[in-house]
Amino acid sequence: MFSATVRQFIAASLACIGVFTVGMSFAWSAPILDELLSEDSPIPMSSDEGSWLVAIIEIGNYMSPIPGAYAVDAIGRKWTFLATGPVTALSYIIAMYTRSVLGLYIVRCLQGMAMSVVFMVGPMYLAEIAEVSIRGTIGTVFQISLHLGILFTYVLGSELSYMNYQIYSLIVPIVFMATFIFMPESPYYYVSKNQDEKAIESLKWLRNKTADQVEKELR
Structure with missing residues (x-):
């Protein structure tokens, strides 16, 4: 039904919804930080706590590379990649219901864990499914998706309330899980x-x- 090139781009594009998701996670705190630091904040916090909210994603980044490296060989590239979807979705669900700064720190750690795994397994999966002639082109989809996710978050967060921001953000990892699951393993x-x-x-x-x-x- 589709040519080989189209099929490989379909698989890469659906995989990169996951990359788009971690791009959103990377920038998640930026458009809502002013609201969180305001007097009408849904989760009151100090400026120091706000700074930690931005930075603590890196702790999550350090937590997942070793288990992620084990998983890519134990369960495969596809399933390791796909596992980042529930982790990211859980982070948005927690963000919807938590009323504590600690809860938001957990959100950021989960986002960091997913991000680290995606940065590891994403290029691996894309390189292994692509023919040599289009491997470089498919590789660019990764970076494009990442930065589109960051841009999307800035636009979304600036236009929506805190709660609606989490709801709309949650849709993206759900779409990733619902579509990428049908793609082939490396x-x-x-x-x-x-x-x-x-x-x-x-x-x-x-x-x-x-x-x-x-x-x-x-x-």
Whole structure:
């Protein structure tokens, strides 16, 4: 139905909804910080606590690389990537209901954990599903999605109330989970696990070729 190039761009684009999500997470605190520091704040905090809210995402970044590195080989690139969706969604749900600064710190740590894993597994997945001729082009989708997510957050946060901001933000990881789950696993992951039949099925979809044709690529 679709050419190999289109199929690979579909898989990359749906994967990069997850990248878009962590771009949103990176900038999440910026457009609402003034509201949180105001007298009418839904969650009153001091300026020092506001500074920590921005910075504490880095603690989350340090928490997930080792388990993430284990997961990419244990359960695969796709499922490790997909697992960042529930983590990010949970962060927005907590942000909707918490009324404490500590709760917001937990939100930022969860966002940082998801971000670190996406930065690790995202380029790996994109490189492993793409043909050499379009690998560089597909790689640019990662950076574009990241910065679009940041831009989207600034626009969204400046126009919505605190609660509506969380609700609309929550939609994005849900869309990511609902769509990327149907994409194939990296064929190179299957090869590394000696699951050649699954690797062939993955490549058949990505390359839009027969089993005999993709077997040549696996050799």
